[in-house]
Amino acid sequence: xxxxxxxxxxxxxxxxxxxxxxxxxxxxxxxxxxxxxxxxxxxxxxxxxxxxxxxxxxxxxxxxxxxxxxxxxxxxxxxxxxxxxxxxxxxxxxxxxxxxxxxxxxxxxxxxxxxxxxxxxxxxxxxxxxxxxxxxxxxxxxxxxxxxxxxxxxxxxxxxxxxxxxxxxxxxxxxxxxxxxxxxxxxxxxxxxxxxxxxxxxxxxxxxxxxxxxxxxxxxxxxxxxxxxxxxxxxxxxxxxxxxxxxxxxxxxxxxxxxxxxxxxxxxxxxxxxxxxxxxxxxxxxxxxxxxxxxxxxxxxxxxxxxxxxxxxxxxxxxxxxxxxxxxx
Amino acid sequence: xxxxxxxxxxxxxxxxxxxxxxxxxxxxxxxxxxxxxxxxxxxxxxxxxxxxxxxxxxxxxxxxxxxxxxxxxxxxxxxxxxxxxxxxxxxxxxxxxxxxxxxxxxxxxxxxxxxxxxxxxxxxxxxxxxxxxxxxxxxxxxxxxxxxxxxxxxxxxxxxxxxxxxxxxxxxxxxxxxxxxxxxxxxxxxxxxxxxxxxxxxxxxxxxxxxxxxxxxxxxxxxxxxxxxxxxxxxxxxxxxxxxxxxxxxxxxxxxxxxxxxxxxxxxxxxxxxxxxxxxxxxxxxxxxxxxxxxxxxxxxxxxxxxxxxxxxxxxxxxxxxxxxxxxxxxx
Numbered sequence: 001x002x003x004x005x006x007x008x009x010x011x012x013x014x015x016x017x018x019x020x021x022x023x024x025x026x027x028x029x030x031x032x033x034x035x036x037x038x039x040x041x042x043x044x045x046x047x048x049x050x051x052x053x054x055x056x057x058x059x060x061x062x063x064x065x066x067x068x069x070x071x072x073x074x075x076x077x078x079x080x081x082x083x084x085x086x087x088x089x090x091x092x093x094x095x096x097x098x099x100x101x102x103x104x105x106x107x108x109x110x111x112x113x114x115x116x117x118x119x120x121x122x123x124x125x126x127x128x129x130x131x132x133x134x135x136x137x138x139x140x141x142x143x144x145x146x147x148x149x150x151x152x153x154x155x156x157x158x159x160x161x162x163x164x165x166x167x168x169x170x171x172x173x174x175x176x177x178x179x180x181x182x183x184x185x186x187x188x189x190x191x192x193x194x195x196x197x198x199x200x201x202x203x204x205x206x207x208x209x210x211x212x213x214x215x216x217x218x219x220x221x222x223x224x225x226x227x228x229x230x231x232x233x234x235x236x237x238x239x240x241x242x243x244x245x246x247x248x249x250x251x252x253x254x255x256x257x258x259x260x261x262x263x264x265x266x267x268x269x270x271x272x273x274x275x276x277x278x279x280x281x282x283x284x285x286x287x288x289x290x291x292x293x294x295x296x297x298x299x300x301x302x303x304x305x306x307x308x309x310x311x312x313x314x315x316x317x318x319x320x321x322x323x324x325x326x327x328x329x
Numbered sequence: 330x331x332x333x334x335x336x337x338x339x340x341x342x343x344x345x346x347x348x349x350x351x352x353x354x355x356x357x358x359x360x361x362x363x364x365x366x367x368x369x370x371x372x373x374x375x376x377x378x379x380x381x382x383x384x385x386x387x388x389x390x391x392x393x394x395x396x397x398x399x400x401x402x403x404x405x406x407x408x409x410x411x412x413x414x415x416x417x418x419x420x421x422x423x424x425x426x427x428x429x430x431x432x433x434x435x436x437x438x439x440x441x442x443x444x445x446x447x448x449x450x451x452x453x454x455x456x457x458x459x460x461x462x463x464x465x466x467x468x469x470x471x472x473x474x475x476x477x478x479x480x481x482x483x484x485x486x487x488x489x490x491x492x493x494x495x496x497x498x499x500x501x502x503x504x505x506x507x508x509x510x511x512x513x514x515x516x517x518x519x520x521x522x523x524x525x526x527x528x529x530x531x532x533x534x535x536x537x538x539x540x541x542x543x544x545x546x547x548x549x550x551x552x553x554x555x556x557x558x559x560x561x562x563x564x565x566x567x568x569x570x571x572x573x574x575x576x577x578x579x580x581x582x583x584x585x586x587x588x589x590x591x592x593x594x595x596x597x598x599x600x601x602x603x604x605x606x607x608x609x610x611x612x613x614x615x616x617x618x619x620x621x622x623x624x625x626x627x628x629x630x631x632x633x634x635x636x637x638x639x640x641x642x643x644x645x646x647x648x649x650x651x652x653x654x655x656x657x658x659x660x661x
Contacts, residue, residue, distance in 0.1 A: 016380050044540045179479030192453035197441035326456045326514035
């Protein structure tokens with residue numbers, strides 16, 4: 001087994017596009033769930049709206065890439081308002097049900113045959129990322145030590161990590177401000193915050209919108225990287241991956257979602273490659289599993305790791321143990 | 330703590346209390362009595378829960394600068410009335426005004442901003458926020474609470490310092506200054522009550538509404554809590570508080586309003602109210618001074634039915650009950 005190669009390929013995932021996409025989605029969920037206590041189970045819908053925003057404007061309507069970006073973000077804001085207006089006055093669980101339904105509605109409308117003209121059906125939309133790659137300053141592959149990146153990937157990584165840094169900085173600034181204090185208060189007890197003269201409904205709406213916009217950015221980055229917008233990428237498991245990442249890294253921590261995303265995608269790749277290597281070398285017998293099973297087994301192992309983490313470190317990697325101890329009282 | 334002693338000098342205490350008592354001296358001792366300077370006036374407030382009329386208040390006024398206690402047995406509708414007044418629940422009918430401003434249909438956060446701040450029976454300390462953060466949250470009109478300014482710390486930093494200073498003063502007064510940086514969730518029940526009260530004061534209220542401030546607090550702490558409540562009046566605030574223990578009320582209240590089954594039963598100074606037979610009946614039942622054995626005897630001999638009927642001003646029930654039973658028996 002070539003451990004050096006396995007490690008190198010896994011390290012690439014540590015800072016890879018998947019990590020960026022899920023870091024952005026998880027930062028959004030962190031604002032909503034981690035800080036405000038809103039159960040948004042429809043982050044996939046926000047990402048899909050982001051992806052469709054660019055794809056539909058550029059490919060279907062042949063308009064400018066920049067307008068597409070604006071539409072992607074505006075679409076996420078509108079979706080947040082649509083979901084929030086009827087549900088944010090109700091108890092938290094209503095938002096959870098409405099958002100999970102909405103995320104499937106967005107996906108199914110996107111892949112429906114009747115909307116094929118606009119959304120491209122289940123094949124999705126391609127050919128909208130040219131403007132983005134026209135701006136690529138990298139003209140040839142660049143190597144960092146053992147790592148070599150093709151110029152297109154490098155451009156996505158650069159833009160993606162700048163976006164992650166900006167979102168993280170925004171969350172950091174917001175959560176040490178009085179505005180963030182109100183959000184945390186709402187998470188603890190919204191009636192108490194109401195009794196202190198804060199418009200809880202407006203704050204919850206702002207939180208939903210901001211988290212949703214970050215979700216849309218995740219969708220934009222992923223679509224541009226793939227050069228295609230495919231609705232089935234944004235099924236409900238997209239949302240739950242993002243939740244798993246957030247909980248692993250530590251909810252209500254600034255760097256938790258970023259760390260979680262990097263570790264999860266590193267672990268996925270590492271387990272997959274290690275298993276394949278072990279099968280090839282005959283360390284794992286054929287009757288137990290073959291190389292086609294590694295994709296499923298890595299999810300099982302990741303699940304086991306998450307369960308262990310929740311048992312032994314419920315606050316996540318970066319969380320504060322004292323906060324969890326308070327829940328037990 | 331020297332600052333505390335200054336505030337509790339006997340002269341100032343009696344002055345404020347005497348002023349409140351004097352202002353209320355001429356007020357008739359009857360439900361719905363008019364006060365000379367009311368801060369809160371409620372009319373015809375009704376709240377149904379299904380078939381149950383939980384609150385049915387014809388008229389009540391709260392005197393400015395006084396401590397008014399709202400007492401009554403469990404299930405009298407005190408907390409529901411509180412929820413209605415502060416906008417946490419919607420009434421089926423009724424109107425009320427605070428400082429001359431109608432608050433009917435006003436959402437809770439606007440009620441609080443108007444200067445009417447409440448606490449809760451089940452204390453709502455924000456567990457995962459530190460004590461000082463709980464306090465800071467109470468301050469109103471914070472610039473840093475709008476989204477865009479929150480991103481620019483220099484726009485709110487000066488105000489934050491001012492708020493922190495005010496919060497620290499209040500914490501010192503409530504003897505929570507040593508807990509400043511602890512999570513609110515780590516405080517004891519009594520300390521949480523104190524924190525909730527101090528946090529309410531950060532809003533800068535004119536009327537403080539305390540929902541059972543003494544509930545679940547150990548007896549050693551109640552005395553200090555009572556002192557804090559009466560201190561609120563010394564600082565010029567009006568206090569309306571819910572309590573079901575009459576002895577707690579006697580010491581600090583200037584005026585007592587008694588609720589029972591949703592209605593205002595009686596009003597008056599503590600001593601007058603507590604000897605009122607209607608109040609004693611509401612707490613203990615009309616036949617509280619009879620033994621059960623005696624009641625049983627009377628029931629068997631039929632005299633109880635006559636007594637009850639006489640009290641209700643109706644025909645004796647005995648004659649009615651068998652007839653009804655017979656009717657339904659035939660009908661079905």
